[in-house]
Amino acid sequence: MTLNFLGGIAMANFSIRVGATFDLDEVPTRISALHGTEQVLLQNMNTGEVELHVRQTLLEAFREGRIAATENGTEPLKNMEWDRPLEDLTTEVKKELLRRKHYVDAVYSGNQVFKVSELKVAILDAASEIIDENPPSISSVRRWISRYRASGNSIRSLIPRKDQRGSRKFKQSPKMLELIRDSIEEAYQRTPAATIKTMETLLAAKISRANSFLDETEQLKIPSRRTLFRFLHRVEVHDRVRMREGKVTADRKLRVTRAVTPVKDILERIEMDHTPLDLFLIDDRTWLPLGRPTLTVALDCYSRMILGYYLSYGGTSAAAVLATLRHAILPKESAVPAIPSLSVKNTWPCYGLMDCLVLDNGLEFLGTDLERVALDFGISLQLCPTRVPQFKGRVERVLKTINYSFAHQLPGTSMARMEKRGDYDPQKHALLTLSEFKHVFEKWLLDDYGQTIHRGIGTTPYAKWLEGMRRRQPMLPPSNAVLRKRIGKSLDRSLRHDGLSLFGIRYSCDLLTTVLRLHGRGVRVRVVYDPEDMGAVEVWPPHESESITVPAVDVEYARGLTLFQHQCLTEILHEKGQSAENPLELMKARIELAESIEDLMKSRKQRNRKLAARINGKTSSHPGREFEPAKTSPKNSSERFSQAVSDDAPQGKYTLIQVTERNGSSQ
Known part of the structure; x- marks a missing residue:
């Protein structure tokens, strides 16, 4: 039964009596006759068929919810019934309801009919009992009794429906x-x-x-x-x-949150997303703030454990997605103790190929690179609707937990909003380098977050993962080499007599000769490369089941070089109108780029220092990486620290901290 805006419908009750109508298993049914106290004759109101039932059978059907009472074919009572629970009535309406019920009980009993003179006396006697100074008229009491009888003696018929008085329609055209x-x-x-x-x-x-x-x-x-x-x-x-x-x-x-997608096992559903970390990190050498890196996280929805992550200064990108996926699949090694006094007690047990990867509609998730990797490893990709973050609400929540419960508690936090900082300057208080943050973050992840009872699962994420591992052992690719060959960005290139070119870097080896002889010059091959190391690429010849690892022709130049570094070097040479294949000019460009990085790192503008960190290639995979101007033996740590505190060091807003021997303590 429903209550519309203009009127209500009398609420029907179910009773085993002759003439009662109801729906039995959604079939309109009527009680035609009663035989004794137990047998009931039912008639199908659609077909006219009759069937003999037992009273107890009908009562069991009512208890199971198979019976719904109807209105016995009568017209609905308009402006009378109130279908909501009586406790929803206001105090004033409840008081009036009890008053009307008192008068009806006083003058009405069964089918007894009062004369007008007797009815007036009965009303006055009832009014004196409740000390009612304004008793109702005879016509009002008669109207109440009429409604009361028509509703089957339901008290709801006496509820005053003042809410339905007046027109609800607009008078305008x-x-x-x-x-x-x-x-x-x-x-x-x-x-x-x-x-x-x-x-x-x-x-x-x-x-x-x-x-x-x-x-x-x-x-x-x-x-x-x-x-x-x-x-x-x-x-x-x-x-x-x-x-x-x-x-x-x-x-x-204005939405009602529904139950989340049920997950029955580990690695069944992995959600991935990015967030700018609410924390400023500093450079390892100059100790100047570099800015806020971008954190990409892959979360196991069953255990709520973080399966993998990636931190970089390059923002959201397909490279960050693939790096996170690689870290999520591989078994985790112990965190490098960048802070010797801080030890991680628990190991990181999470690894393995997932069944489904849930993503949003960011451009970094929509490329063919991720689709190719997912197809290779049998991973199903699920894209959420646009601007509907609740479809992957678990990872959204854990990203908020990382920022609020972890990053906001560290020196150098930027807080969630600028107005919350007050006089606090996050760049002035920043203390952690990228490698130190990685150590502290994994300490928090495994020893704090992983060991805290999660309300959504009723236990700790760490224990939930171990519980899931007892039912399902994670699967890994055939080897780490296979993983490296298949997870990466890919492009199609034509094979020529001198090998192939990728972003201006020439790659060639003897194994390509066989491919060239078999398919001819100009054959299209698929090239998979790692943007963090352009020293070698994986070449997939047509119709072959294995790839060929092809090093760069100038391997001394490309080994350890990131794609962004190479693009910066190429841009320097193009501005000068010089060839990117001249080794001498490349060496000069490397020196010039290294000097530019130094200038950017000493800049008073934080965005310039962040750009320098990106050019250096600082990520969670390579937290201490720095661009080398030439392929010479790296300087030892004492020389680098002495250079950092030399007289040529920047003396700006942030004074360099004097380091004697950085072994975890600074002064």
């Missing part, structure tokens, strides 16, 4: 209502802070324009401001929020 609606829509499209005065102005202009096409007898009148307020009050909340803030915001604010 449909054309006027359309103009009002358009004016409100247009006002909110201009600005979410639209006022009623703006709506009045727009409505007046629309009415004036409409009247120019109407006869004098059909002219529209400008409604009052009160009419506009009433119209706004009648608009659904969702429509109001949609007009002010947009449909996406309205759907997000």
Whole structure:
């Protein structure tokens, strides 16, 4: 039974009596006769067929929810019944309900009919019992009794329905209502802070324009401001929020959170997403703040353990996604103790190929590189709808936990919003390098987050993962070499007599001769490369099941070189109009780039220092990497630290910390 806006429907009760109607297994049924106390004759109201049942059978069907009472074919009682629980009534309405019930009980008993004179006396006697100074009239009591009898002696029929008094329809014409609606829509499209005065102005202009096409007898009148307020009050909340803030915001604010997708085992569903880390990190050498890196996380939805992560200064990219996927699949090694006094007690047991990878619609997730890797390893990719983060709410929540419960508690935190900082300067208080952060982060991840009871799973993520491993052992690729060959960015290139070219770097080896002889010059091959090391690539010849590892022709130049570093070097040479294949010019460009990195690192602008960190290739995979101007033996640590505190070091806003021998302590 439902309650519409204009009236209610009498609530029907179920009873085993002759003439009672109900739905039995959604079939309209009527009790035709009762035989004794146990046998009931039922009639199918659609076909007219009759069937003998036992009373206990009907009662069991009612208990199982197979029976729903109907209205016995009578017309619904309008403006009478209240279908909601009686406790929802206001105190005033409850008081009036009890008053009416008192008068009905006092003058009505079964089918007894009172004379007018007797009824008046009975009403006055009932009024004196409850000290009612304004007793109801005889016609009111008769009306109450009539409704009470028609409803089957239901007390709900006596509830005063003051909420249904008056008309609920607008008195304006449909054309006027359309103009009002358009004016409100247009006002909110201009600005979410639209006022009623703006709506009045727009409505007046629309009415004036409409009247120019109407006869004098059909002219529209400008409604009052009160009419506009009433119209706004009648608009659904969702429509109001949609007009002010947009449909996406309205759907997000006015939605009921449903149960999350059930996950029954580890590695069944992995959610991946990015977030800017709310923490400033510093450079290992100059100790100047580099900025906020971007954190990419892969979360196991069953255990809530982080399966893998990747940290870099390059923002969101396909390379970051593939690096996170590689870290998630591989078994984890112990964190490098960048802070000797801080030890990680627990190992990281998470690894393995996942069944499903859940992603959003970021461009870094939509490329062919991730699709190719997923196809190779049998991983299903699931893309969430646009601007609906709740479809991967678990990883969204854990990213917030990382920032709020971890990053915000460290020196150098940028906080979630700038206004929350107050006088706190995060760059001035930044203390952790990338390698130190990696150590501290894995300490928190394994010894704090992993050992804290998670409300969503009822136990710790660490214990939940181990529990899942007892039912399912994670699967790995055939070898680490296979993983390296298949996880990477890929391009198609033509094979020539001198090998192949990738971003201006020439790659060649003797094994390519066989491919060239078999397929001919210009054959298209697939090249898989690692943007963090351009020293060698994997070449997949047509119709071959194995790839060929092909080193760069100038391997001394390309080994350990990131793609971004190479692009910077190429840009330097192109600006000078010089060839990128001249070894001498390349050496000069490397020296020039190294000097540019030094200048950027000494800059007072944080975005320049962050760019320097990106050029250096600092990531969670290579936290201490620095661009070398030449392929010579690296300087020892004492020379590097002495250079960092030399007289040529920057003396700006951030004073360099004096280091005697950096073994975990600084002064």
